[in-house]
Amino acid sequence: MSRESLATVGSLIRQVIGEDWDEADDIGLETSFGEDLELESIEFVALAEKLTETYGDAVPFVAWLSTMDLNQIISLKVGDLVEYIDQCLSSK
Amino acid sequence: MSFFQVNGTRLFGTVGGQGTTPLVCLHGLLIGSSATWFFPGTGYLGKQATLYCYDLRGHGLSEVSPGGYSLDSMAEDLQGMMDQWSLQGATLVGHSFGALVALKLACLSPGRVRRLVLVDPPYPLSRQTEMQQFLTLSPADMIEALPAALKGAIQSGGRQGRKLLKRLDQLVHHTTLLQDLEEAGLDSFLGLENLDIPTLLVTGKDSSCKEGVLALGSRIKGSHISVIEGGHYLPSDNTAGLMAAIGDFLDG
Numbered sequence: 001m002s003r004e005s006l007a008t009v010g011s012l013i014r015q016v017i018g019e020d021w022d023e024a025d026d027i028g029l030e031t032s033f034g035e036d037l038e039l040e041s042i043e044f045v046a047l048a049e050k051l052t053e054t055y056g057d058a059v060p061f062v063a064w065l066s067t068m069d070l071n072q073i074i075s076l077k078v079g080d081l082v083e084y085i086d087q088c089l090s091s092k
Numbered sequence: 093m094s095f096f097q098v099n100g101t102r103l104f105g106t107v108g109g110q111g112t113t114p115l116v117c118l119h120g121l122l123i124g125s126s127a128t129w130f131f132p133g134t135g136y137l138g139k140q141a142t143l144y145c146y147d148l149r150g151h152g153l154s155e156v157s158p159g160g161y162s163l164d165s166m167a168e169d170l171q172g173m174m175d176q177w178s179l180q181g182a183t184l185v186g187h188s189f190g191a192l193v194a195l196k197l198a199c200l201s202p203g204r205v206r207r208l209v210l211v212d213p214p215y216p217l218s219r220q221t222e223m224q225q226f227l228t229l230s231p232a233d234m235i236e237a238l239p240a241a242l243k244g245a246i247q248s249g250g251r252q253g254r255k256l257l258k259r260l261d262q263l264v265h266h267t268t269l270l271q272d273l274e275e276a277g278l279d280s281f282l283g284l285e286n287l288d289i290p291t292l293l294v295t296g297k298d299s300s301c302k303e304g305v306l307a308l309g310s311r312i313k314g315s316h317i318s319v320i321e322g323g324h325y326l327p328s329d330n331t332a333g334l335m336a337a338i339g340d341f342l343d344g
Contacts, residue, residue, distance in 0.1 A: 038251040042125040042147070045106055045125070045131075046093065048106070048130075063134070066108075066136075067135060068135075
């Protein structure tokens with residue numbers, strides 16, 4: 001998986017979490033959105049907006065998430081998203 | 093990020109789905125946000141509809157304005173968001189208090205509303221008293237009354253729980269929300285009996301709002317009522333059942 005995608009995703013997550021972000025926390029491929037980051041559902045909406053702003057239609061994040069129920073979304077790891085982004089970008 | 097200045101307040105809105113039917117989706121008070129509808133809605137309904145979801149004032153990513161939480165004001169916000177999205181008319185889909193906001197706009201400006209989907213509205217207005225009572229509960233009792241997932245988040249003492257409690261505190265103690273709800277009069281839905289808008293009401297078999305929803309349905313001519321498994325929080329209690337009911341209504 002690409003370091004560039006991981007760096008981009010990490011940066012966007014930090015923007016979404018904002019002032020609650022603990023600088024001591026690293027975001028890695030194994031970091032989970034639910035248990036580790038405790039992302040709220042509205043923060044997933046914000047992350048979706050930021051991913052769309054960054055990647056446009058090349059990475060249809062909302063369509064991808066739409067195939068999952070909330071429990072599946074919450075149990076996602078950052079690596080799952082990075083892998084999805086890489087797949088989308090490589091298939092262009 | 094998509095923010096809109098509406099009635100002097102900065103509101104967040106987002107759009108998903110590729111279908112031709114415009115749905116404007118409204119969430120419930122306090123623990124709701126645009127996420128209530130956005131992800132399940134785009135997944136289940138995104139082929140037949142485009143979903144326009146926004147955070148009510150004081151909720152989600154929208155500004156916590158000190159006032160403007162009455163049904164009238166919230167209906168003006170809804171109309172303002174439809175203007176921002178250049179929607180002359182749309183199907184309105186609302187959960188809980190969001191359903192009452194949708195119904196209010198239908199009474200005030202029926203020309204803007206093509207269809208109504210009212211999911212477990214706290215009706216009649218006396219139901220709002222229960223909401224006020226909820227807001228005056230002790231923090232422990234308030235947590236006990238929340239859906240299981242949120243209850244767990246708060247009890248774990250994590251970031252989600254802290255944010256939710258902070259937001260509840262802001263809304264209850266630093267806005268006119270409670271006062272605005274108390275001032276809602278019996279004439280809040282003038283013109284209800286004259287409505288001529290296709291309407292679907294959905295309630296949960298285990299919802300405390302069920303009897304009120306059935307009563308409301310009897311006041312809206314030609315309305316359809318669907319009683320499905322679940323409680324008040326149907327968008328999460330029974331996502332598939334709710335989306336199937338809405339999808340069938342849109343197809344009909």
